[in-house]
Amino acid sequence: MSETWTFVCASPELLPGEMRTAFDEVTGAPILVLNLDGELYALEDICSHEDFELSAGTLDPDAGTIECVLHGAKFDVRDGRALCAPAYEPVAKFPVKREHDGVWTRDDRD
Template sequence: MSETWTYVCTTAELLPGEMKTAFDEVTGAGIVVVNLDGELYALEDRCSHEDFELSAGRVDPVEGSVECVLHGARFDVRDGRALCAPAYEPVAKFPVKVEGGGVWARDDRE
């Protein structure tokens, strides 16, 4: 588990409906941070159906989801749960914080 927060971007670089990516400084896990109507959520940047970056997909701000471009699996950005086939497993949700005008996230899995 990483106790080290990873800098993602400035708050000005992450507008509503947008996402930014980073790699956890300790675990190396890909992290995608999504701005959903001003609330920030961080997920592992990996589709649970097929090992592919969720950040290559698009955010649906109405549904609050991110769609994997590979096979169309969608995940709720608020909690990582799979919303449709072909994905059935959730993606990991990570903590995110705003500090000093920056957006930070970390892989907090055991």
């Protein structure tokens, strides 16, 4: 588990409906940070159906979902749960915070 927070971007660079990617400085995990109406969420940037980056997909800010471009699996960005086939497993959700005018995240898995 990483105790080190990874800088994603300056807070003004992540507006509602936008997303940014980062790699955890300790574990190397790819992380996708999304802004839904001012609330920040962070998920592992890998579709649980097939090893493909979710950040290449489409964010639906109204529904709070992201769709993988590879096979159309959808995930709830608030908790990472899979919403439709072909994905049945959730994607990992990570902590995210605003601090010192920046957005920070980390891989907190054991």
